[in-house]
Amino acid sequence: MNTFASTPLPSELVSLLGSSLLGSGIRLLSFFMMAHHREHLMRLCRTRALEHTVVSARKASGLQLTRRFIAFIAVFFVIAWPKLIAVFYPNVPISVGYSQRSGGFLFFSSAYEKLHWVQLNGLVITPLDTHLLSAIVGLYFGSALVDLKH
Numbered sequence: 648m649n650t651f652a653s654t655p656l657p658s659e660l661v662s663l664l665g666s667s668l669l670g671s672g673i674r675l676l677s678f679f680m681m682a683h684h685r686e687h688l689m690r691l692c693r694t695r696a697l698e699h700t701v702v703s704a705r706k707a708s709g710l711q712l713t714r715r716f717i718a719f720i721a722v723f724f725v726i727a728w729p730k731l732i733a734v735f736y737p738n739v740p741i742s743v744g745y746s747q748r749s750g751g752f753l754f755f756s757s758a759y760e761k762l763h764w765v766q767l768n769g770l771v772i773t774p775l776d777t778h779l780l781s782a783i784v785g786l787y788f789g790s791a792l793v794d795l796k797h
Contacts, residue, residue: 721783726776733771740766743773 733741743765750758 718783718786722780726780729771733768737768740768741771742766743771745773 729741732739744762745765746760746762748758748760
């Protein structure tokens with residue numbers, strides 16, 4: 648006859664096992680929370696270092712002047728130069744390309760785009776001119792607004 652299986656565990660042993668399991672669980676949870684906290688602190692340090700790098704790059708001498716020069720050159724040669732040529736030499740044809748979307752037949756084929764080229768004389772303002780100018784001006788003034796914050 649086995650007397651060990653029939654005897655109940657003493658309450659001190661149950662209390663010891665329960666408190667040991669609960670203590671180790673709380674300790675593991677605290678390790679997890681400390682690791683999460685350290686990871687968060689490392690992310691904050693990395694973000695601060697990146698912000699410091701961005702601010703120091705923005706304060707670099709000549710960067711704003713370079714950005715202005717690039718915007719001026721792009722606006723002049725893409726927008727103004729063809730217009731000036733068209734005004735002073737009106738007989739020089741200007742080729743303008745535009746895309747036209749052609750649909751397929753029901754569901755048998757998909758739609759595709761065709762590029763059409765037209766030659767025009769005189770002063771021509773295309774949608775590409777207006778889109779490009781708005782993009783350049785938006786990028787230039789958008790970055791200037793960000794510079795005002797710092």
